[in-house]
Amino acid sequence: xxxxxxxxxxxxxxxxxxxxxxxxxxxxxxxxxxxxxxxxxxxxxxxxxxxxxxxxxxxxxxxxxxxxxxxxxxxxxxxxxxxxxxxxxxxxxxxxxxxxxxxxxxxxxxxxxxxxxxxxxxxxxxxxxxxxxxxxxxxxxxxxxxxxxxxxxxxxxxxxxxxxxxxxxxxxxxxxxxxxxxxxxxxxxxxxxxxxxxxxxxxxxxxxxxxxxxxxxxxxxxxxxxxxxxxxxxxxxxxxxxxxxxxxxxxxxxxxxxxxxxxxxxxxxxxxxxxxxxxxxxxxxxxxxxxxxxxxxxxxxxxxxxxxxxxxxxxxxxxxxxxxxxxx
Amino acid sequence: xxxxxxxxxxxxxxxxxxxxxxxxxxxxxxxxxxxxxxxxxxxxxxxxxxxxxxxxxxxxxxxxxxxxxxxxxxxxxxxxxxxxxxxxxxxxxxxxxxxxxxxxxxxxxxxxxxxxxxxxxxxxxxxxxxxxxxxxxxxxxxxxxxxxxxxxxxxxxxxxxxxxxxxxxxxxxxxxxxxxxxxxxxxxxxxxxxxxxxxxxxxxxxxxxxxxxxxxxxxxxxxxxxxxxxxxxxxxxxxxxxxxxxxxxxxxxxxxxxxxxxxxxxxxxxxxxxxxxxxxxxxxxx
Amino acid sequence: xxxxxxxxxxxxxxxxxxxxxxxxxxxxxxxxxxxxxxxxxxxxxxxxxxxxxxxxxxxxxxxxxxxxxxxxxxxxxxxxxxxxxxxxxxxxxxxxxxxxxxxxxxxxxxxxxxxxxxxxxxxxxxxxxxxxxxxxxxxxxxxxxxxxxxxxxxxxxxxxxxxxxxxxxxxxxxxxxxxxxxxxxxxxxxxxxxxxxxxxxxxxxxxxxxxxxxxxxxxxxxxxxxxxxxxxxxxxxxxxxxxxxxxxxxxx
Numbered sequence: 001x002x003x004x005x006x007x008x009x010x011x012x013x014x015x016x017x018x019x020x021x022x023x024x025x026x027x028x029x030x031x032x033x034x035x036x037x038x039x040x041x042x043x044x045x046x047x048x049x050x051x052x053x054x055x056x057x058x059x060x061x062x063x064x065x066x067x068x069x070x071x072x073x074x075x076x077x078x079x080x081x082x083x084x085x086x087x088x089x090x091x092x093x094x095x096x097x098x099x100x101x102x103x104x105x106x107x108x109x110x111x112x113x114x115x116x117x118x119x120x121x122x123x124x125x126x127x128x129x130x131x132x133x134x135x136x137x138x139x140x141x142x143x144x145x146x147x148x149x150x151x152x153x154x155x156x157x158x159x160x161x162x163x164x165x166x167x168x169x170x171x172x173x174x175x176x177x178x179x180x181x182x183x184x185x186x187x188x189x190x191x192x193x194x195x196x197x198x199x200x201x202x203x204x205x206x207x208x209x210x211x212x213x214x215x216x217x218x219x220x221x222x223x224x225x226x227x228x229x230x231x232x233x234x235x236x237x238x239x240x241x242x243x244x245x246x247x248x249x250x251x252x253x254x255x256x257x258x259x260x261x262x263x264x265x266x267x268x269x270x271x272x273x274x275x276x277x278x279x280x281x282x283x284x285x286x287x288x289x290x291x292x293x294x295x296x297x298x299x300x301x302x303x304x305x306x307x308x309x310x311x312x313x314x315x316x317x318x319x320x321x322x323x324x325x326x327x328x
Numbered sequence: 329x330x331x332x333x334x335x336x337x338x339x340x341x342x343x344x345x346x347x348x349x350x351x352x353x354x355x356x357x358x359x360x361x362x363x364x365x366x367x368x369x370x371x372x373x374x375x376x377x378x379x380x381x382x383x384x385x386x387x388x389x390x391x392x393x394x395x396x397x398x399x400x401x402x403x404x405x406x407x408x409x410x411x412x413x414x415x416x417x418x419x420x421x422x423x424x425x426x427x428x429x430x431x432x433x434x435x436x437x438x439x440x441x442x443x444x445x446x447x448x449x450x451x452x453x454x455x456x457x458x459x460x461x462x463x464x465x466x467x468x469x470x471x472x473x474x475x476x477x478x479x480x481x482x483x484x485x486x487x488x489x490x491x492x493x494x495x496x497x498x499x500x501x502x503x504x505x506x507x508x509x510x511x512x513x514x515x516x517x518x519x520x521x522x523x524x525x526x527x528x529x530x531x532x533x534x535x536x537x538x539x540x541x542x543x544x545x546x547x548x549x550x551x552x553x554x555x556x557x558x559x560x561x562x563x564x565x566x567x568x569x570x571x572x573x574x575x576x577x578x579x580x581x582x583x584x585x586x587x588x589x590x591x592x593x594x595x596x597x598x599x600x601x602x603x604x605x606x607x608x609x610x611x612x613x614x
Numbered sequence: 615x616x617x618x619x620x621x622x623x624x625x626x627x628x629x630x631x632x633x634x635x636x637x638x639x640x641x642x643x644x645x646x647x648x649x650x651x652x653x654x655x656x657x658x659x660x661x662x663x664x665x666x667x668x669x670x671x672x673x674x675x676x677x678x679x680x681x682x683x684x685x686x687x688x689x690x691x692x693x694x695x696x697x698x699x700x701x702x703x704x705x706x707x708x709x710x711x712x713x714x715x716x717x718x719x720x721x722x723x724x725x726x727x728x729x730x731x732x733x734x735x736x737x738x739x740x741x742x743x744x745x746x747x748x749x750x751x752x753x754x755x756x757x758x759x760x761x762x763x764x765x766x767x768x769x770x771x772x773x774x775x776x777x778x779x780x781x782x783x784x785x786x787x788x789x790x791x792x793x794x795x796x797x798x799x800x801x802x803x804x805x806x807x808x809x810x811x812x813x814x815x816x817x818x819x820x821x822x823x824x825x826x827x828x829x830x831x832x833x834x835x836x837x838x839x840x841x842x843x844x845x846x847x848x849x850x851x852x853x854x855x856x857x858x859x860x861x862x863x864x865x866x
Contacts, residue, residue: 007747007756008712008740015732065421116607118420119363123559124603130552131596138590145589190732192720192739199717202706208668209704210718210779211692212726250552254428261425291436298432305426306414 015190024272028175032168039167045279046174047235050181052259052271054228059257060266061189062221063201064114067122067253068129069229071109072102074136074248076230081149081237082142089155091238095177098234099227106226110219126250133248148244152237163239170239177235181228186268188224197221258301264311273312333464335582341470343577344477345539348532349550350557351484351569352525358501358564360416360518363423366430367529368547368554373434374400374530375542376442382450389452393534400530401523408522431547438544449537473535480531481570488566497521501564553580556599562612571610618680619644619813620696620783625664625674627657627837634660636837637674642783646813649828651821653857657837658817659701662785666698667691679782692721695782699772701791701817705760712756714771715743718778746777750804766797773804784808786816790823802827825849833857 031042051073058064076098083094113124136143143149156162163169188194199207200214207214237243246252255278263274278297285293308315353367374396381392411430415423451469458465488494500507500514508514533542540550557576561568579598584591602610620642627635634657642648650658663669665676667688675684678694686694706714719739720726733739747753750770760768769789776784789805790798802823808814818824824831824845831848833840835857841848848854 007744007753010710010757011712011716011740012734015734059421065424067424112604116603119357119555119559119563120603120607120609122363122420122424123555124600126552127556127596127599127603131593131600134590134593134596138587138593140589187730187732190734191729192716192726192731192733192736193729195713195733196717196720196726198709199706202708203704205668205700206704206706206775207717208688209666209692209698209700210721210775211689212717212721213687213689250548257425258428291439294432294439295436298429298434298436301425301429301432302411305422305429309422 021269024269025179032171032175036166036168039171041279041283043167043170043174043239044236045276046171046178047232047239048256048259048275048279049271050174050178050235051229051232051256052263052275053178053182053185053268054225054232055256055260056265056268056271057185057188057225057228058222059260060268060270061194061201062197062218064218064222065122066125067250067257068125068127069225069256070248070250070252071125071129071132072106072226072229073233073236073252073256074129074132075102075105075226076233077237077243077247078136078143078149078233079230080234081152081243084152084154084238084241085149089153091154091157091173094238095231095234098230102230102233103223103227105230107219107223110222110226114215114218114222126253129248129253130250133245136245136248143243143245146245148242149237150242152241152243154238154241163241167239174235174239177231181231182268185228188221189268193217193220258297260311261304262300262311264313267313270311270313277312330464331585335585336578337466337470339578339581340574341473341577342539342581343573343575344474345532345536346553346557346577347570347573348477348480348535349529350554350561350573351566352522352528353554354558354561354569355497355501355525355564355566356518356522357558359497359504359514359521362412362416363420363427364412365424365427365551365555366434366547367427367526368550369431369434370400370404370526371529371533371536371550372438372542372544372546373403374533375447375537375546376438377530378534379447379450379537379542380442389450389455393531396530396534397527400533401527404526405519405523408519412522431551434547435544438546442544444544447537447542449542451538469538473539476535480528484528484566493517493520553595556595558609560599560602560609562609565609565611568609568611617644618642618677619646620665620679620815621677622665623675623677625661625676626672627660627664627669628672634837635664635671638834638837638839640832640839642813642815644782644813645811646815647827647829648813648815649824649831650815650817650834651819651824651831652834652840655836656834658834659787660837661834662698662787662815662817665785666696692779695780696785697776697779697781697783698785699776699787699789701787703765703768703772705768705771705775707761708759710757710759711747711752711763711771711774712740712743714760715746715774715778716740718775719743722779743778746774749777750774766793766800769793769801770804773801777808781812783813783815786814786818788817788819790818790820798823 028046032039035042055066055069058066079098079101080094083097109128113121116124137145154163157169157173161169196212196217199212200217204214233247236247259274259278260270262278263270263272281296282293285296304311349368349371353364356362356364377399378392378396381387381395382389387395415426455469455472457468459468459471488498496507496512496517500512500517504514553576557569557572560576561572576595580592580595583594587593618641622638622640625635625638626633638661650661652658660669664671667686671684675682677683678691678696683691683694706717716733716739719742723739725736725739744753744756747756750773752767752770752774755763755767760771773789786805790801793801806827816827828845830842831845832842833848833854840857841851841854843851
């Protein structure tokens with residue numbers, strides 16, 4: 001029997017930090033010192049983590065399935081890239097502008113498409129991204145079209161930290177931005193607003209019946225997620241000093257979806273497991289042969305959906321639960 | 329005028345291929361609510377099967393097309409029985425991911441078997457000519473493609489409207505529970521529909537090599553187009569799939585003709601506009 | 615004359631050619647205890663959906679406390695004091711009982727707009743939710759997930775969520791549906807103990823319950839109001855006996 005004073009303890013304490021949450025951050029810092037030759041890949045992984053985190057907000061919490069999240073990643077990448085290529089090389093303002101532009105695009109497109117559900121919504125997210133890719137391809141003058149956008153030159157961060165050839169600055173820059181974005185995302189999902197997103201995912205009819213402005217909430221989180229994806233795209237543009245059409249591709253939308261499924265969605269840290277797993281596997285397998293990689297990732301996807309629908313984090317949780325039960 | 333005719337003709341040939349491939353996807357979605365993003369892989373398989381049969385086994389063109397239908401239908405049943413049916417009760421996300429996984433695997437397998445390069449279509453000699461329709465000549469192969477597809481569409485319509493199985497399929501698409509309660513074996517019906525739909529995709533893939541090309545990335549490359557036909561037409565609607573295929577085929581052909589750099593732009597604009605206006609698609613039920 | 619909490623005027627709804635609500639005039643006074651009965655398919659749940667705004671009427675109007683709300687969204691009507699329960703549970707199955715009730719309270723108080731302070735530090739929301747759970751003797755289940763709860767207790771959560779909205783009008787759609795008769799009295803006791811000032815409309819099939827609970831009864835048949843009256847008037851009404859009670863009593 002639970003004492004009355006302890007009732008609701010679960011809800012009251014859920015947002016508190018647990019020691020386990022420090023693990024990915026310690027790992028990220030440790031990786032910086034342990035694998036100095038992999039910092040360029042490392043930065044890309046961190047960018048993918050941020051991108052996947054943004055998707056987790058809409059997929060894992062609000063239950064919006066998107067096949068076109070690359071739209072916002074691409075908008076962010078092109079915004080930051082074009083800004084710099086036109087001569088404004090200050091990185092932080094580039095990030096902020098990318099977030100704003102992607103966020104506005106998310107808000108407007110979300111307003112239009114989030115009244116639909118199911119296959120229709122899936123198709124609209126997909127077509128929106130494909131449409132942007134066509135536009136980017138057409139507007140060669142600004143985007144470089146098929147050849148990609150070149151001529152991006154970044155100023156030092158805060159006027160002090162130069163981007164170096166080995167990607168040290170880039171790695172730490174991405175890590176810092178990721179951390180800030182994560183703090184924001186974590187606050188949101190534990191807030192009453194975040195809780196109501198879960199409510200929409202769990203039972204949208206009931207959500208209407210308790211008087212929630214469902215559409216507005218969905219559009220809001222969609223815009224926030226878009227802004228975050230935009231920041232991820234901007235980081236890619238700034239750290240690689242290049243933007244190609246692939247930032248808007250269906251493949252990229254698929255990649256990020258797979259990453260979050262692999263890691264486990266609806267729990268924020270899924271992105272931290274999925275992204276390195278996916279990208280290191282890709283790096284290693286694709287070196288052998290692209291066919292191995294495609295077959296491998298296809299098989300992993302089928303197996304995960306069939307046997308571990310909550311991803312690696314889900315497996316870890318189940319393992320942890322069993323361990324606790326045994327030790328009792 | 330000539331341009332409009334060419335666009336109309338090529339657009340129609342393209343539309344027929346899109347229809348043959350997408351119609352099965354639409355009906356399985358309407359019937360089982362199953363989002364099969366790997367449907368294009370069956371079309372690809374049909375293409376590879378037909379080409380291989382002609383090239384390696386010397387089977388004549390028409391025979392190869394028929395065998396592509398039978399072969400793909402049989403293979404699809406194996407998949408349906410062993411894998412797909414585990415996902416009918418699951419959510420949309422699981423279905424999407426599972427079938428995307430299959431698409432990736434199909435790319436790898438086809439690359440290993442048939443190599444990464446585009447396959448040269450085989451056109452039989454009797455179709456290598458031009459057909460004179462009085463006012464203008466048209467390539468015989470595409471004329472043949474359009475006529476055969478129209479014949480298949482008529483047969484399909486007849487089968488659905490006039491046969492018992494057809495009536496059962498329509499009833500089940502309309503209201504699955506009701507169909508079940510009046511004794512229709514929806515499970516078996518679905519296997520039949522799935523096989524038929526995949527077989528049609530196989531024919532579309534085999535006939536369409538000359539139109540869509542054929543590489544191991546086929547299922548991924550054309551996925552968006554197939555899905556657009558299904559969504560714009562409306563789930564489970566054969567008439568919808570047909571109208572959407574013609575619409576998409578002609579618009580896409582015209583777009584690429586007039587704006588080679590941004591041809592697909594109009595395709596996506598039209599799709600977005602249609603889906604915002606009618607989320608259930610042109611012929612779908614709200 | 616007492617103020618009307620809820621009123622519908624000539625409320626109609628067609629599904630295609632099929633009329634499911636035909637010019638329904640309905641009045642619910644403040645603090646009313648009103649039952650809506652009628653055979654299956656009479657349009658009772660549709661009527662509730664029209665009142666809450668889940669369905670848009672084909673014609674006619676809905677008034678809450680004298681104000682026309684026909685054009686308002688579901689959410690806006692909830693803000694004006696209307697709450698409902700569902701015939702089939704509509705709960706957040708993956709969340710705890712407490713979270714389910716907090717969801718309603720947070721929406722009502724506006725806390726649900728906040729994006730940064732964690733819900734766990736919203737003591738006022740959690741305490742209010744716990745108080746409601748206490749009232750419905752659900753306190754011990756506060757931290758349990760809905761899907762781990764027996765169905766009968768889940769039905770209580772339906773009511774708890776509605777109470778979290780502090781309604782002036784409460785629409786109860788077969789609150790005891792699916793619950794074994796032996797347990798249903800718990801639900802009915804709870805409903806009878808709710809604050810007197812809440813105007814309540816209950817859809818119910820069990821005539822014992824209806825006659826025990828209601829001071830006024832509306833009989834709905836094929837989307838039309840057959841008759842309105844006190845329980846004794848309804849019991850004595852010949853036409854009601856014919857279409858409804860007669861059948862019911864024969865079945866036992």
